[in-house]
Amino acid sequence: MHKLERGIQMNFKRIQEVFLFAFIMIDIFLILMTKNNNIQNDNTASENVNGIVIKEMKRDNISVGKLSDQKKDGYYIAATQDTDLEKEINYLRDQDARIDDSDTISSTFHSPLKVDQKHPEKTINQLLKKPGFVLAGTQYEFNQVDSTKSKLVYDQKAIDGIFYTSEGRITFNLNANDRLSGYTQQKLNDIRVLHEKTDLISQERAVIYLYQYNGIPNNSDVVWTKLGYTKLLHINGKDVYIPTWIIATKTKASSDVQIHRINAFTFTGASFKTEQVHNTEQSQQSLESVNSKDE
Template sequence: MQFKRIKILMLILFFLLDIFLLNWWRSGQVPQEQVTDANTNIISEMKKQKIQLPKFGTAVHYSGYVAAQHGDRHEMSLPSNIDITSGNHSTTVVAKFKQDISKKIGTNASETVLAAYSAGYRYNPVLTADKTNSDRVYSQRIEGLPVLADSGIMTFQYNKSGRLTGFTKRQLVNIEKLRDARATITEEDAIIALYRYNEIGSGDRLSKGYLSYDRTLTVNGYDIFLPVWAFEAYSGNEKYVLKINAFTGDNLSE
């Protein structure tokens, strides 16, 4: 009987604690109307400074932390007719085609494009836009989101004639979800965060934002990834990738 009473008491205490935490959380929330008004004012201020913004979204997405390991190049899916020059890099494939490939990526499907898609890679407009040459970047996708870290991308190289000559490939394996998905900030919130962190200023231009996964740390041989909002920014003749933590709104730009 004594044990049963203690059990009931503990349940009551937990229930009361949940009510307290819920009320405490609600008391700290800013009404959505105030958030919307503040965002509208800041966006208007940015436009007055001639900052070119994309057609951004205001929808809330859900995502969570994931862990993954670097795949061995000997286990990767690769097209035929290539020379591998990776050397001692066990997680990286550096390949050149034995003969010129006449088809460009993005036109008719080639064996290389099919190889990228079969392994879960998709074209990444932000990372490709950040290139200073004609390389095109494909990202592996985790839980539907593109990877920004080098460990999960495939980069295709072209010659001056626009012909595909080779590629570099890395792949993530043993992917595990670390916790349930939770709400992220919106694309609009991420843009406002960039402005508040002075990452964009008068006359700058910002690309569309892409909710992505980026590496945050490494633990016991696993890379830990968190969701981020990624943008390509243009300031004068310079361009660079900007990143905002999609959970906290912190600035992760390098």
């Protein structure tokens, strides 16, 4: 009798376990379905809200051009400024190079170099591959929006993007004869990832954040936008860089340009820096470049 009771109890426990497992699986299924629906609803709601805000901006006579809603990802990155350039410049050839107090190389070529007149960056891109031209040339890429007819800017590459800082930049100088006369260079080293990849806000969302934070006045143009790594803070002897949307704006009544920096991580969209750029060849060329693309 006792054996029969124990058998019934064991069977009952097994049945309980089966039902419990089934209920757990059903709960997981329902949670996943709800989550997927919420994501779809959130995405749909976000798209609707973005569309409404863009229309508001147009009513305020703010020109934004075509904005991408594509989302990317990025890292927290640590880097240090290279302060050991004195030894490294010995590898440079056919130029006079010196180091100033800000760890910047200032160099003049012995003979100005001929470059492609329409696209001088094409010539420079090839020269960067040659040893002795600049330090770590292949680690830099052309920055069109900050370049002008007389200065060509190259930014240092990050893990999966570019650094947007003077501490990782080469600025090449073109003389009156459109020849490469020299350059200044700063370099970052010991570049490493501090945190796993995190989702970033889209270009569209960054511009909308800036508008919502009253960073774009009425009757303005969004001149250009660029995604790069900018310095957030200095800690333990290293600089910490984060993905940042850099957005240039100007009022239609002025040629002065404002540069805004928007934290690109999805959990915050706060603007943490705005700087003024006065009437420059750069701002005018950038505006003309954007307008030509929109056409």
